[in-house]
Amino acid sequence: MSYGSMPVLERxxxxxxxxxGICVTGENGIGKSTLLRCVSGLQQPDxxxxxxFGATPGSSPEFWAAVCTTVEPPTWYPGLTVREHAELICRAHGQNPDEAGIGEALERFGLAGHADAIPPSLSSGQKQRLTLALVLIRPSSLLILDEPEQRLDPEGRAAVAEMLVEYLSTGGSLLMASHDDKFAVASGSELTTMESLHP
Ligand SMILES: Nc1ncnc2c1ncn2[C@@H]1O[C@H](COP(=O)(O)OP(=O)(O)OP(=O)(O)O)[C@@H](O)[C@H]1O
Structure with missing residues (x-):
């Protein structure tokens, strides 16, 4: 993979x-996000x-039913509240919103008091909590998360790590990039470090 003449992701x-769970670590600019974008089918390797799951990433509706990623920043629908975003995600994935545990998920992410707020009114950490709540509320088999710990306070990081461990224990798989080794280990992931071939 390269950007112009600059090689990224070799070997x-x-x-x-x-x-x-696998957590990719490495210095800024080493290519972690590019890797996640390629695995998510959002960018094509050269x-x-x-x-x-045996197929080219991003090539079918089945891929997007099984894979959930935060590599692309989320889009907030104008006028829809936090709870309505969760209901929308559930409906889109064939779940009955009344039975999907939306209230419990918002509670676990510390967003219960913001259920009727619109996402743009949330703080950056609360938006990140909502992004992850929406990822975890829908069914999936593989999560691809780019620095999920970003903007979370220590309590939020611990809660998300715990939920990722639960996700793995139910058979889900996780590929993430992170700069927080402690968070990655707490989330049940094995660390793998990317290094430059051109130091
Ligand atoms: N759209 C793009 N066009 C040109 N170069 C890009 C583009 N996206 C990324 N790069 C370059 O590719 C390299 C890898 O970027 P990438 O975002 O994958 O790194 P990263 O390991 O995720 O970094 P960070 O830890 O800062 O998030 C960097 O040198 C970056 O400047």
């Missing part, structure tokens, strides 16, 4: 077995092979 290879 990268890994597998994420079902029910396991060379090499990426398979997700």
């Amino acid at each position: 990268v290879g890994f597998t994420v077995p079902a029910g396991t 060379d090499g092979r990426i398979r997700v």
Whole structure:
């Protein structure tokens, strides 16, 4: 993979077995987000092979039913509240919003008091909590998360780490990038570090 003449992601290879988490670490600009974008099918590598559930990433509705990613920043629908965003996500994924545990999820993410607020009115950390709540409320088999700990306070990081461990324990898989090794380990992920071939 390269941007113009600048090579990024050379000789990268890994597998994420079902029910396991991999956390990619490495210095700013090493290529973590680019890697996650490629695995999410949002960017095409120039060379090499990426398979997700046996298929090319992003190529089918089945991929997007199984894979949930925060690599792209979320879009907030004008005028819809926090709770209505959660209901929308549930409906889009075939869940009955009344049975999807929306109230409990908002509670766990510390957003219960903001259920009737519109997302743009939330703080940056609260928006990040909502982004992750919406990711975890819908069914999926693989989460691809780019620095999920960003903007979260220590309590928020601990809560998200705990929820990711639960996600893995139910057979889900996780691929994330992070600069917080402690958070990554607490979330049940194995660390793998990207290093430059051109120091
Ligand atoms: N759209 C783009 N056009 C040109 N170069 C880009 C583009 N996106 C990323 N790059 C470059 O590719 C390299 C890898 O960027 P990437 O965002 O994948 O790194 P990262 O490891 O996620 O960094 P960080 O830890 O800062 O989030 C960087 O040198 C960056 O400048």
